[in-house]
Amino acid sequence: MAHGSEANSSGVTKQLCEWIQNVSMDDVPEDIRTRAKYLILDGLACAIIGSHLPWTQTAALAIFDMESPGNCSVWGYDKKIGPLPAALLNSTAIQGFELDDWHLAAPLHSNSLILPALFAAASNEHAKHSTKSNGKNFLLSVIAGYETGPRVGHALYGKEMLTRGWHSGAVFGPSASAAAVSKLLSLPAASIEDALGIACTQAGGLMAAQFGSDAKRMQHGFAARNGLLGALLARQGYTGIKNVYEEPYGGFLAMFGEGSGKEPRYLTEEVSKDLGQTWQLRMIGVKLHASMAGTHCTIDCVQALQNKYPEQLSNLGEIASIKLDMGEAEWKHGGFDIKRPVSTTGAQMSAMYTTATQLVDGQVLANQFRHDKLDRDIIWELIHKTQCVHDPEVGGKYGQRVTIILKDGTVLTQTLEGPRSVYPGLTNEEILDKWRRLTQGIIEEKRRDKIEKLVLGIEDLEDVSVLDELLAGPIANPIA
Known part of the structure; x- marks a missing residue:
């Protein structure tokens, strides 16, 4: 040889x-x-x-x-x-x-x-x-x-x-x-x-x-x-x-x-x-969000749901469950089970944490990862209702889906081919x-x-x- x-x-x-x-x-x-x-x-x-x-x-x-x-x-x-x-x-x-x-x-x-x-x-x-x-x-x-x-x-x-x-x-x-x-x-x-x-x-x-x-x-x-x-x-x-x-x-x-x-x-x-x-x-x-890139499509899906259904999502206590469908790399990288308390690093890597943060604060930026923000009860209540699932059919190279089910049975779902930072990308x-x-x-x-x-x-x-x-x-x- x-x-x-x-x-x-x-x-x-x-x-x-x-x-x-x-x-x-x-x-x-x-x-x-x-x-x-x-x-x-x-x-x-x-x-x-x-x-x-x-x-x-x-x-x-x-x-x-x-x-x-x-x-x-x-x-x-x-x-x-x-x-x-x-x-x-x-x-x-x-x-x-x-x-x-x-x-x-x-x-x-x-x-x-x-x-x-x-x-x-x-x-x-x-x-x-x-x-x-x-x-x-x-x-x-x-x-x-x-x-x-x-x-x-x-x-x-x-x-x-x-x-x-x-x-x-x-x-x-x-x-x-x-x-x-x-x-x-x-x-x-x-x-x-x-x-x-x-x-x-x-x-x-x-x-x-x-x-x-x-x-x-x-x-x-x-x-x-x-x-x-x-x-x-x-x-x-x-x-x-x-x-x-x-x-x-x-x-x-x-x-x-x-x-x-x-x-x-x-x-x-x-x-x-x-x-x-x-x-x-x-x-x-x-990037537009202060988190791992594989979480960005999830955040954008949540943001789209907030824009479409502001009244239904105004009371986060009415959320029964959240399901995040993700591609393999994103799931393995960011779909891990997160435990309380969490470090800033762990929070920024987590699809569960960033989803909850978007729902609560309407944004995922530096302020969301202050030490006094990492242990909020409302965030962890939402995390405990969240499941990350590997779905190879979710769509596209960067695609993800978020499904939120309310306690009254209402199903809110959003699928995107990729995050805003990919489609169309920042000018x-x-x-x-x-x-x-x-x-x-x-x-x-x-x-x-x-x-x-x-x-x-x-x-x-x-x-x-x-x-x-x-x-x-x-x-x-x-x-x-």
Whole structure:
């Protein structure tokens, strides 16, 4: 059996690396360039709101205690540390409140993987080598990361990884981070292959983290840090696994494809399929609710019922039962039985909890997950009446159904093909509105407007470290 440098001299790993090296802004359609800027803005909104949440603060204090001062900003703090811990903490902030982007078919949270690694790399380059990273190259590097991570995910059947208990974004994510930083550093294809090989051997993430651990917030941060580490090592000539995706013995796809139950176990060709033709960025969704993406269709179903039947649902005490029909990945990810008391993490992952919250509060945003809101009797009364059911026929890739039966026998039901964030998806203007709503009162208006202007005009920015510095400094706690 051929392996290592003896195999696949022009296989998918090298094809991907050559594309990352050679892609230019001229190759990127205008709508992709524009959308990428709004996605960046959404990621920074999530970082700002997430940077001073209690679990992020706990992580920050622990990291500050163990790390020496460095050159890279920690967003929301007057602290600078080294590039690897900065990427870890800033990613943890973006993932801090389940408000960040996700890929619709190959689930990962791209901004939490890519932006912290790129800003850390850019700031470190500026401080150590007086090298400025301009906005145009930064944007192109972001796009390279957006395109890489999901392709790795497609090769492992995307959402199927969640059904097996892997935190899919933490598995696919090191590739996205390594690709983006490699592009920013202008690494040649051979070094990009080393970076990916180093990043992929660090991939992993257990979905049991979702039931209550703070570690759920940090798992994309591990991936962001590890991809950055791979690129920085590769730049110095440190070698990584060659042909890491297609290597049959101990390769990335071979190992993470174990137990998939699919035939074939993995889809090698997806790693480099249609590069520069089919843009994965178009499949990046933007959230409207502060909860796990698999709960969003359920929330939207409930919201539709509230709009249709305001009188019938005005007295929640009249609800006899609630049934949530869900696809397999959503059911395994968010359909678990929830116990009282619950942590904020567990509540945000739970279809039962978010359904009850939508019924009670009419929204599922940051305020619904304050510690004093997690133990409300009315919420738990509704949870105890709720059942989550796996229904493969519920409709569409993202479809769900909610059925509410009242004590008088009235049946209220709503089926949707997918959440509002998928069908039709948020426009750029709606993302801008989300940015402004989330940051209102969290940072001062002048600072917010400057960040917004720099991001939406990032191609003209001479040095992205200016933007990084704006993200540092005091930020209010949104759920204090």
